[in-house]
Structure formats: structure tokens, C-alpha cells
Amino acid sequence: MKMTIRNSALMAVTVAALGGCAGGNMGTAQQAAYDRDTADVMARSFRAQGIATLDRLQQDPLMATCSAPDRHLGDEQAEQIQAAAMAGIKWPSDGNFLGDWKEGEKLAQSGKGLTWKDKADGANGGNCYNCHRISKTEISYGTIGPSLYQYGKLHGNTEKTQKYVWAKIWNPNATMACSNMPRFGHSGILDEKQIRHIVALLLDPKSPVNAE
């Protein structure tokens, strides 16, 4: 679905208003005016550089909703977002969730890809260590997301866990509306094969995540 920035920003406001928290003591008309100003400012403040083209500023309805400052999602709205995200997940075409954890570790380490300095054909990394603790030996990990160390040991390498982790990587909003984690599958950052490797990293009993 293609939207203009202005439309999507307006949509965010509408959705926030439905969520019952459009901005303290400021009138809705004033809020809407600032939202329009923001759309105008966004539209005139950037230029394309390399692969980072201006269409990246176009939000889909999910991101428009998740961009409202002081956002408060009601239960019903969160459920709607999650259901829509879940419905869009592409499951592994051969029914196989697990790849090679060694390849998964390489992808988890790499933060490469999709900035204006990167090439179009450059291989994208998963950025996982930027936000998560994963193995015991890698001490340079971020904390934006929860620790995933021993993930398979704690949750079991069952079909249910495999599906949960696949869905989380494909579109994290399927189980957590407005997650801070990227939609690796949905947005085409990683392909099916790469996601299999990363699921293996988290769940394979032989992976250092679970073996150590």
C-alpha cells in the first residue's frame, strides 16, 4: 500500500485519538496542525543519497500508528495490529525452520546493510547483537531487546517455539504491537534462508547459545 507522508501522519493522529490520548491539554485542531507541519518539514528536509531514496520516508499504516508521540495503544488496537502482522507472515516454503547456526551467528554479528553508504547488492546483516545478548562469549552486545542467551534451553526446540521465533524475526509486531525490532522478513532485510540460519542459532541445542 502506498501512502503519502501527509496521509500517513494524519492517520497516526486519527489512530492515536482513537486510542484515547491525543496530546494532553492541546486542542485536536492544534495537534493536527502540528502534524501537518511535521509532514511538510519531513517532505522538504531530505534528499536521496545512494540506495537511501526518498520513498523511505513513506510510512505504512503500522509505522504511522507507531510514530505518535505519547502513544498509548489500547488492548483492542494492539490486538488488531498483531493480527494483521501475523496474517502477513510468510512461513518457510518447505516447512523447515532450522538452518545452520554457524551461518546464523555470522548474520547476527553483522550490522551491515541499507544505509546510504551501502551498495544495493550488499548482503544485509541481522544486527541482532546490536540489541540482544545472544551467546556467552560475545560480550559486546546491546540491550535494546531482551537477552536471548540460552533461548532454546529455556523455551525448548519445539515446533511452537520455532514458529514463535520465525514470526518474531519475520514481523515482531505479530506478537508485540509497535515493537522496536525491525521487520526482517516483511521488509525484505533478510530472506527465508537467512532467517532459518538465525532461528537455528537461537534454538539448535548444539549452538553456543544453548550448548555453553
Added chain:
Amino acid sequence: MKSRKYAVCLGVSALALMVPTLPALADATSDGIAHYRELLAEGNPAELWEMRGEELWREARGPKKATLEQCDLGQGAGVVKGAFVTLPRYFADTKRVQDLESRLLTCMETLQGIPAAEVAATPFGKGEQENIEALVAWISAESRGMQFNVPTSHPEEKRMYEVGKRAFHFRGGPHDFGCVTCHGDDGKRIRLQDLPNLTQPADAARGFGAWPAYRVSSGELWSMQRRLNDCFRQQRFPYPLYGSDVTIALSTYLGVTANGAGESIAPAIKR
């Protein structure tokens, strides 16, 4: 270099910023820390940019062979002390809210005849941009130790604050990132780099109040425009135009959030 005391906070976390990823950890870390200590013992190299900036302010330059001494940074023509901690602000002559760098472009154009659009299109660290880096180092140093007091009384200032707040929360691009993804919670890190929660006054004062800064990793003096530019790159966004309204709105939001919550230490020394 004359030795001056700098309010540089070199805690464990600052050292942690130096730690690269495994496996070359041990060596690179201790080398990095040693290098950092060496630099601090000699003083913040930003001082070199400060000295050059002060000279540039008083130097007759450009097609009009004029100095910047009549430049109005918001406190009256030629007043530099205290100007940095009250920017961005509204300027009646340009009818715009301007941050330090976009204001310098105005002064360079009107007083010296140096075309603002050309300077804005020059890459960081080159040509006139190098001069701007020196100027912002000196101008910010003249407000060292002062509390942020960014105004919101003019309707345009209020508007830029509100736009900045929305731009800060605007999520998009292939990763769905916004500033808020990396700077919206307390005590988070990316790898080992601490991320200030820029929605909160104390962290906003620390994070916003440190730039311009000397970057040890690149040996350069980075202005706030350049800091924001690199964050937009990490955000996977398109390229923010130099001095564009989105950068000024973001600085307004950060500066107003920082008001009264801490002193400016710019130009600081950073990883």
C-alpha cells in the same frame, strides 16, 4: 597548547565506548584506552578548533572582506558569550527558527557574501564546512558551564519544538527506526555504546550539551548537524539536508528538553 581544565566525564562507560567487538578485544581495548588517556592528559584537542574559530570570527573574509563580528546569534550583534545555550531560537530578520550552524550560514552570506547554499552543499570536513566546525567549537566553548535555556515563547519556536518532538518519534525506512528506537528508554546500549534517553531532561542535557565534540575515533571535530546526520544514516533514512528544518526542529526538541537540566560541556571529547 595552554592547559585548561575540561569538564570531561571519563567514567567506566566512556572507556567502554572504546571496546570494539571480539575477537581482537584485549589488545585493541587497552590500546584504545591508552590512546584516550594520552589525549586527555594533553587536553581536549577541540581546543585547536576553538582557537581557529576565534580567529575566523575576527578575520575579514569572503567577497565582502568582512568579519563576523557583527553577527547576531540571538543575544545582539557580536555577542557570543551565552548564545550557544539559547539556540535554536527565532530570528526576526530571516523569519525562521535557526540553530547555530544555519545562523552562521546567514551571517556568512549577509556579512561576508559567502553563498549559504554552496556552504550547505559542501561535504563535512571540507572547505567552508571546516571553517564552520572551528566556529562552532569556539562559539559553544564560550557558553561552557552554562545551563540550557532554549526559548519557546515565540509561536515559531513552539511550533519547531512540536515538529521536533514528532520527527523524533517518526519511524520509517527499511528498519522502522526512529530516533526514539535508540534514544527513547533509560539505560540502553547498542553493542557497548551507551544511548542517552533524549526524551528525558538530564540525558538530553548530557547528550545534546556535549556536541559539537572532538571525536577520538576519527580525529575530527563534529558539529551537531554532523552528529544528527550520522544518526540518520544509522536510522537508514535518506540524507538530511544541511541546516534543514528537520535538523533544527530536532535540536529545538532536544534543547528545550535539556533546559535547566544540566550544563553545556561542548565541545566535549567523545569516542
